[in-house]
Amino acid sequence: MTVKALQQLTTGRNGVGAFILQCKKMDIHYCDWAGSSRGMNGFIKSILPKFAAANPQIEFVVSPRPSKHPVVIGHYINGREKAICVRNLEPLQILKKVELLRDASGEKLRKVNKPVQSVNESVRGVWSPYHGNGMAV
Amino acid sequence: MPKTARPKTAVLAFQLAGCEYQPPAGDQTWTGQLLAARPGAPPASAGALRPRCVASRPRQLCLSARRQQPQQQQSAQETDADTFDVLQDGTDHARYPPLERLPASVAGYPSPLPERALKSAKLAALHARLSLPSKIPLQTLARALVDGSADENPQFNNSNLAFVGHTLITYHVAEWLMCHYPRLPMSIVFSAVQAYAGDKALHQVARSWGVETAAAPGGEVDPGLLQFSLDKPTTTVLKFGYKRTEAAYLEKFKWRRGISSRVVFDDDFGGVVKSAEPEEEQEDDDLEEAEEGLSPSYTSYGTDKTRQIAEKVHANFARATIGAVYAHCGREAAKAFINAHIMSRTLDLSNLFAFKHPTRELALLCAREDFDHPVARLLSETGRMSRTPVFVVGIYSGTDKLGEGAGPSLDLARFKAAMNSLKAWYLYSPGGNVRVPSDMLVEDAKPWEPAHIDIGEIISR
Numbered sequence: 001m002t003v004k005a006l007q008q009l010t011t012g013r014n015g016v017g018a019f020i021l022q023c024k025k026m027d028i029h030y031c032d033w034a035g036s037s038r039g040m041n042g043f044i045k046s047i048l049p050k051f052a053a054a055n056p057q058i059e060f061v062v063s064p065r066p067s068k069h070p071v072v073i074g075h076y077i078n079g080r081e082k083a084i085c086v087r088n089l090e091p092l093q094i095l096k097k098v099e100l101l102r103d104a105s106g107e108k109l110r111k112v113n114k115p116v117q118s119v120n121e122s123v124r125g126v127w128s129p130y131h132g133n134g135m136a137v
Numbered sequence: 138m139p140k141t142a143r144p145k146t147a148v149l150a151f152q153l154a155g156c157e158y159q160p161p162a163g164d165q166t167w168t169g170q171l172l173a174a175r176p177g178a179p180p181a182s183a184g185a186l187r188p189r190c191v192a193s194r195p196r197q198l199c200l201s202a203r204r205q206q207p208q209q210q211q212s213a214q215e216t217d218a219d220t221f222d223v224l225q226d227g228t229d230h231a232r233y234p235p236l237e238r239l240p241a242s243v244a245g246y247p248s249p250l251p252e253r254a255l256k257s258a259k260l261a262a263l264h265a266r267l268s269l270p271s272k273i274p275l276q277t278l279a280r281a282l283v284d285g286s287a288d289e290n291p292q293f294n295n296s297n298l299a300f301v302g303h304t305l306i307t308y309h310v311a312e313w314l315m316c317h318y319p320r321l322p323m324s325i326v327f328s329a330v331q332a333y334a335g336d337k338a339l340h341q342v343a344r345s346w347g348v349e350t351a352a353a354p355g356g357e358v359d360p361g362l363l364q365f366s367l368d369k370p371t372t373t374v375l376k377f378g379y380k381r382t383e384a385a386y387l388e389k390f391k392w393r394r395g396i397s398s399r400v401v402f403d404d405d406f407g408g409v410v411k412s413a414e415p416e417e418e419q420e421d422d423d424l425e426e427a428e429e430g431l432s433p434s435y436t437s438y439g440t441d442k443t444r445q446i447a448e449k450v451h452a453n454f455a456r457a458t459i460g461a462v463y464a465h466c467g468r469e470a471a472k473a474f475i476n477a478h479i480m481s482r483t484l485d486l487s488n489l490f491a492f493k494h495p496t497r498e499l500a501l502l503c504a505r506e507d508f509d510h511p512v513a514r515l516l517s518e519t520g521r522m523s524r525t526p527v528f529v530v531g532i533y534s535g536t537d538k539l540g541e542g543a544g545p546s547l548d549l550a551r552f553k554a555a556m557n558s559l560k561a562w563y564l565y566s567p568g569g570n571v572r573v574p575s576d577m578l579v580e581d582a583k584p585w586e587p588a589h590i591d592i593g594e595i596i597s598r
Binding site: 007014021130 | 258259261262264265266267268322324325327328331332333337338341342344345346347396476477478480481482483484485488489490491492493498516517518519527529543559563594595596
């Protein structure tokens with residue numbers, strides 16, 4: 001008749017304890033010939049080595065996509081991916097896009113209405129009609 | 138159309154900077170020599186850790202068989218004739234050269250050669266993502282990714298590392314629970330340890346690290362992928378525990394296992410240690426059914442069985458990573474890693490309790506602790522004659538209110554109140570800053586202040 005145990009599972013919260021960057025891989029596609037890739041080729045030559053060295057958590061794969069616009073595809077830990085077409089962009093503009101992909105969580109974009117989202121229960125507690133002095137009607 | 142230049146498809150070499158191999162300092166546990174001689178291990182585990190059929194498989198004779206590969210590999214690369222091409226599907230290799238030229242011999246190995254770890258971008262990224270110290274070589278992380286079902290040689294799979302990791306995780310979780318919640322009943326402790334360190338939780342941890350799996354194990358796969366085989370799950374026992382002599386009858390006759398005997402005999406989660414050899418016939422049936430798509434549980438994510446195997450393999454990878462941190466960086470680093478990745482997860486312990494006779498148990502508790510006999514009093518109510526009444530009942534011992542509960546009937550509210558009072562007792566915590574025994578292992582630690590030790594849970598009839 002002693003107390004029995006139920007089975008539960010812990011829930012992880014990224015950033016509490018350890019933080020894992022959610023972008024795990026970035027595919028960078030370019031074309032040698034097409035004019036829309038000119039900025040991308042400059043980005044790969046001049047900016048990408050420094051950016052990749054500063055972000056070792058991300059696996060960078062650079063590969064050609066002949067006769068197509070240049071694309072950056074971010075792959076995320078939750079299994080989703082985000083692709084951004086960077087045609088006709090300057091290298092620094094591409095850097096902005098790549099940083100955006102790096103900082104994204106991989107979740108679908110949605111509007112956040114609440115200032116705080118938490119798995120912890122409220123410190124103050126939920127208001128109860130059965131406690132306190134009651135309401136004067 | 139203008140001539141296009143030879144495409145530049147490459148893994149960027151600077152991603153691997155700073156991750157060169159550094160030999161482990163001190164006790165080289167990761168070679169498995171010390172663990173193979175573990176005292177008190179169950180016979181099945183000892184068998185799995187011992188290199189099998191050494192004479193018949195010369196490559197298992199020592200580590201050097203595969204460790205000496207670099208020279209051979211280079212010579213093989215020079216003679217281009219016997220190079221093993223990964224892509225044999227009519228691709229124009231002049232225009233699209235394969236990323237990595239592999240010698241033909243790699244196909245003969247069950248897992249990638251250790252030195253290939255230095256060239257894997259996935260592995261280097263995983264190493265950086267986990268913020269592992271540079272003391273941990275990429276080769277060890279690569280070894281942590283090889284499950285026993287992919288490579289049964291314990292010198293190349295993660296079974297030894299996972300055993301160390303499992304022991305460390307359960308130790309730290311258990312000591313934290315015991316010091317922070319000294320009154321937890323043992324069954325709840327088992328359940329809580331499983332919630333933190335069980336296969337399901339560690340599977341989620343490994344998934345949250347972004348580790349990808351290889352479609353099938355082999356010598357040619359990227360060392361940065363988790364390698365395991367669904368066809369022949371590993372039989373290596375990674376948990377400590379004794380096989381009960383009456384194990385076969387426990388399920389058949391539903392024999393009772395007392396908590397004390399669970400502490401002595403069973404594994405860290407209070408579960409029976411099953412025999413290491415799986416029932417092969419039934420498994421084959423399941424897999425065949427899965428392949429034909431006959432099994433109702435078959436989905437694009439596999440069957441229940443394959444998911445279970447994958448879950449276990451992921452958990453063992455997480456354990457092996459912690460074992461690797463311990464082997465190369467020591468106790469403190471391993472503890473910090475466990476705190477960061479496992480202890481930081483949330484668990485509401487009050488959800489673990491299931492009471493059968495809460496009022497009786499509470500009465501016994503009060504009798505044991507010399508409190509006044511508990512009395513239930515109705516605090517407030519609404520809608521007694523309606524379809525949805527609510528009663529709020531408090532349980533008092535003398536003038537002290539032990540707990541309170543609300544319910545749709547008087548009895549239910551009383552039971553709820555009793556449960557809440559018992560939880561309040563069991564979940565007593567001396568505070569968040571309690572020290573655990575492993576804090577004393579640091580140099581210049583302050584003298585130990587005795588932890589709160591409870592006389593034990595309420596034993597009722």
